[in-house]
Amino acid sequence: MRPLKLSIAGSFWDSQIYAGRLYLFTDNGAIRTLDWDLVVSGWQIDQRLRLAMECAFRRSDYLYSSDLSLLLHDPEIKRILFGKFDELSEHDLILETADTKGLLGEQDTPFPFPHSDSTIYQSQMYVGASTGLFRATCDKRTVKPLSTKPEKKWDGPSISIAASYGEIAVAAGDYGLFEVPIQRLNARSPRATIEKPCNKCSWNFQSIYCTDSAQSGWLAEFEKIKTEGEGYTSRRFTKELSSEDIFGEQGFTWSQQDKMYMATQDRLRVARYIPWLDREQRLVRYRETIPLPQNDQVLSGAVANFGTVLEYKDSILVLQSDNGIFTVTGDPVAWRIFPKSKHYENQLHVVFEDRLEIYSFNHDYFLNQENKRLGTTNFRFGNFGSRYTWHDVAEADFEDLLDEDPQADDIDWKTVFESA
Numbered sequence: 086m087r088p089l090k091l092s093i094a095g096s097f098w099d100s101q102i103y104a105g106r107l108y109l110f111t112d113n114g115a116i117r118t119l120d121w122d123l124v125v126s127g128w129q130i131d132q133r134l135r136l137a138m139e140c141a142f143r144r145s146d147y148l149y150s151s152d153l154s155l156l157l158h159d160p161e162i163k164r165i166l167f168g169k170f171d172e173l174s175e176h177d178l179i180l181e182t183a184d185t186k187g188l189l190g191e192q193d194t195p196f197p198f199p200h201s202d203s204t205i206y207q208s209q210m211y212v213g214a215s216t217g218l219f220r221a222t223c224d225k226r227t228v229k230p231l232s233t234k235p236e237k238k239w240d241g242p243s244i245s246i247a248a249s250y251g252e253i254a255v256a257a258g259d260y261g262l263f264e265v266p267i268q269r270l271n272a273r274s275p276r277a278t279i280e281k282p283c284n285k286c287s288w289n290f291q292s293i294y295c296t297d298s299a300q301s302g303w304l305a306e307f308e309k310i311k312t313e314g315e316g317y318t319s320r321r322f323t324k325e326l327s328s329e330d331i332f333g334e335q336g337f338t339w340s341q342q343d344k345m346y347m348a349t350q351d352r353l354r355v356a357r358y359i360p361w362l363d364r365e366q367r368l369v370r371y372r373e374t375i376p377l378p379q380n381d382q383v384l385s386g387a388v389a390n391f392g393t394v395l396e397y398k399d400s401i402l403v404l405q406s407d408n409g410i411f412t413v414t415g416d417p418v419a420w421r422i423f424p425k426s427k428h429y430e431n432q433l434h435v436v437f438e439d440r441l442e443i444y445s446f447n448h449d450y451f452l453n454q455e456n457k458r459l460g461t462t463n464f465r466f467g468n469f470g471s472r473y474t475w476h477d478v479a480e481a482d483f484e485d486l487l488d489e490d491p492q493a494d495d496i497d498w499k500t501v502f503e504s505a
Contacts, residue, residue, distance in 0.1 A: 086167060086170055086171065086407075086409075086447060086448040087170075087171060087174045087411075088174070088403075088411055088433075088444045088445055088446045088447070089137075089141045089142070089170065089173055089174050089178070089444070089445040089447070090174075090178065090442055090443065090444050090445075091142060091178040091179075091180065091442075091443045091445070092178065092179045092180070092440050092441070092442050092443075093109070093179075093180045093182065093440060093441040093443070094179070094180070094181050094182050094439065094440050095109065095111065095117075095182040095439070095440065095441065096111060096112040096113075096438060096439060097109050097110060097111055097112060097418070097436050097440075097441050098110040098111065098112050098198075098199055098200075098418065098419065098436070099200070099203055099419050099421075099436065100419075100421065100434045100436060100441055101203055101204070101205055101210065102121060102423065102426075102429050102432070102434075103205040103210075103223065103426075104208070104225070104428075105120065105121055105122040105143075106118055106119065106120065106121055106189065106223070106225075106230065107119040107121040107124070108210070108223070108230070108231070109441065110194065110200075110203075112418075114193060114194050114198040115191055115192065115193055115194060116191070116192055116193075116194050116230070116231055117182070117188065117190075117191045118188070118189040118190050118191070118192075118230035118231065119187045119188055119189065120187040120188075120189050121142075121143065121187070122143060123186070123187045124180065124186065124187040125138060125139065125142045125143040126139070126143070127186065127187070128178070130173075130176070133169070133172075134169055134172060134173045134176075136166075136169060137166075137169040137170045137172075137173045137447075138173060140447065140450075141170070141173065141431070141445035141447055142432070142443065142445055143428065144428050145426075145428055145429060145430050145431040145432075146427055146428055146430075148166075148447075148450040149390075149430070149450060149463055157450055157451055158451070163451055166450075166451075167451075170447050189230050190229055190230050192229050192230070192231065192233070195219075195221050195231065195232065195233050195234070195235040196212040196214065196219050196221070196235060197212070197214040197215075197216050197217075197219070200212045200213060200214045201213045201214055201215065201243060201244050201245070202243070202244065202245050202246050203246070204246055204247065204248050204253075205223065206248035206249075206253070206267075208222065208223060208224035208225075209221070209222055209223065209224075209267070210222075210223045210231060211238070211246055211248065211253055211267075212246075213243025213244060213245065213246040213255065214242075214243060215242050215243075216240075216242075217237050217238070217239050217240045217241060217242075217243060218237070218238045218239040218241070218243045218246065218253060218255060218265055219235045219236065219237055219238065220235060220236045220237075220238050220267070221233075221234070221235040221236070238253070238265055238267065239253075239255065239263070239265045239275050241255065241257050241260060241263060241275070242257050242258050242260065243255045243256075243257065244256045244257065244258050244283075244284050244285070245283075245284060245285040245286050246286070247286050247287050247288055247293075248267075248425075249288045249291075249425065250288075250291060250320060251266060251267060251268035252264045252265065252266055252267065253265045253267055254278075254286045254287075254288065254293045254295075255275075255286070256283040256284050256285050256286040256295055257283060258282065258283065258284060259282050260277075260283075261277050261278070261279050261280040261281055261282070261283050261295075262277070262278045262279040262281075262283040262286055262293065262295040262303075262305065263275050263276065263277055263278060264276055264278050264293070278293060278305045278322070279293075279295055279303050279305050279325060281295075281297070281301070281303060282297040282298075282299075282301075283295035283296070283297060283303075284296060284297050284298045285339070285385070287339070287340055287341050287387075287388075288341070288342070288425075289304065289340055289341065289342055289343070289345070289358050289360075290342060290343075290358075290360050291307045291308070291309050291320050291360065292304055292305060292306045292307050292358075292360065293305045293307075294338075294339075294340035294341075294345070296328075296337070296338055296339055296340075300328075300335040300336055300337060301327065301328060301329075301335070301338075302327070302328035302338035302339075302340070303325055303326065303327055303328065304325070304326040304328075304331065304340070304345075304358075305322065305325055306322075306323050306324050306325070306326060306360075307320040307321060307322055307323060308320070308321050308323050308360075309321075326368075328347060331345060331347075331356050331368065331370065332345075332347045332354050332356065332370060333370070334347070334349075334354075336348055336349045336354070337382075337383045337386070338386075339385070339386035339387060339388065339393075340358075340388065341387065341388035341389075341424050341461055342358075342388070342424070342461045342462070343357055343358055343359055343461055343462050344356070344357065344358070344388050344393070344458075344460070344461050344462075345357075345358055346386060346388065346393055348377065348383040348386065348395065350380055350381075350382070351376065351377050351380045352374040352375065352376060352377060353374060353375040353376075353377055353393075353404070354370065354371070354374050354375075355370075355371045355374075355375065355458050355459075356368060356369065356370045356371065357369050357371070371458060375404070375458070375459070377395075377402075378402070378410060379395075379397060379400070379402060381397050381398065382397070382398070383395050383396065383397065384396045384397060384398065387421075387422050387424070388424060388460065388461050389422045389423075389424050389430060389431075389433070389446075389460060389461065390406070390424070390430050390431065390449050390460050390461050390462075390463050391403070391405060391406055391430075391431055391446035391447075391448065391449045391460055392404050392405040392406045392446070392449075392459045392460040393459055393460060394420075394422060394433065396420070398416070399414070399415065399416055400412055400413060400414050400415070401413040401417065401420060401433075401435060403433065403444075403446070404459050405446065405448060405449075405459065405460070406448065406449050406452055406457050406459045406460035407448045407449070407452060408459065409448070411444075411446075413433075413435055413442070413444070415437060417435045417436055417437055418436040418437060418438060419435075419436045420433065420434060420435045420436065421433075421434050422434075424461060430463075431445050431446050431447060431449070432444065432445055432446075433446070449463070
């Protein structure tokens with residue numbers, strides 16, 4: 086199945102999408118905020134394709150539901166849905182920035198410009214820069230879409246940031262990996278978790294993985310501690326593992342939730358990490374490697390439900406969870422995915438000099454999640470048997486999702502399927 090693409094004309098630096106709003110960081114230091122729900126729902130398109138449009142760009146969770154697993158594997162239903170996504174992929178979906186439909190406001194960025202990384206967590210936008218970590222509210226209750234009163238959370242360099250468990254993991258370059266607490270229940274000074282060079286970080290459930298720009302990576306493994314009477318789960322550091330410990334060789338690595346990847350010049354190695362299994366089953370390296378179609382150095386990588394993303398010098402390669410390969414050609418300004426999102430986990434945003442391209446991958450709804458090697462396992466989707474039960478997954482892993490618009494949690498299935 087081909088991914089869908091929606092283009093937005095303009096000169097941007099970065100993008101974020103959260104709770105029905107799209108934040109566009111322009112290259113002149115402003116932030117344009119769009120009512121994304123209004124943009125997508127108001128798009129002029131044949132009613133037969135409305136379901137595909139909504140699932141692709143506004144509500145990926147419509148089809149990522151255990152209630153629909155039987156329905157989606159029905160051959161006739163699957164064929165109809167495939168046909169809708171394929172037909173929509175033939176449309177040129179272009180939004181001109183001159184079109185102010187859905188524009189909620191434009192304001193000067195309250196953060197340092199240009200920044201290194203950004204994320205949104207619990208209705209707060211966090212931005213990492215060479216001068217520190219900054220926070221501003223985006224809870225839909227401020228006069229402007231983004232609060233004009235930012236707070237500096239940390240003074241250290243913040244090259245890459247990732248949020249979970251009431252913490253912002255910060256890759257601080259030569260200073261290492263830090264954790265900056267952001268909740269009062271967890272109030273303490275920021276701590277150095279790994280004192281080795283770290284240029285990118287991500288969460289593997291309660292643990293954190295960091296990568297430097299060379300051929301080294303480290304997993305800071307934590308275990309969960311249920312704090313009786315406190316109502317939240319704390320974490321305790323147990324050990325540090327190098328990428329060589331995990332894969333048995335050196336190479337460029339990246340990670341997210343239950344998957345870890347190492348790219349050599351022409352091969353991809355895969356490891357699975359499930360922290361609630363028995364210790365000998367917790368971290369397993371697959372024997373078979375995956376050949377890479379491009380014999381070149383991987384500059385960066387990320388993992389989403391729909392597959393794993395590799396950045397090369399002049400292209401972005403998506404190894405899809407259905408074993409398909411999709412290539413975005415060109416040298417982007419920036420790109421990002423939303424792996425901890427609830428509504429946009431199927432999206433890849435690629436920023437070029439004159440446009441933002443939003444790619445939507447919709448094949449993963451129809452796959453057996455337990456058997457995937459490419460892409461993170463969606464534990465909210467399907468029945469995973471005795472080894473993968475809902476109750477075994479700590480509640481924080483799913484309640485900590487970056488999207489948390491309470492008005493969008495209840496799905497009106499009659500509305501969703503009325504045009505199917």
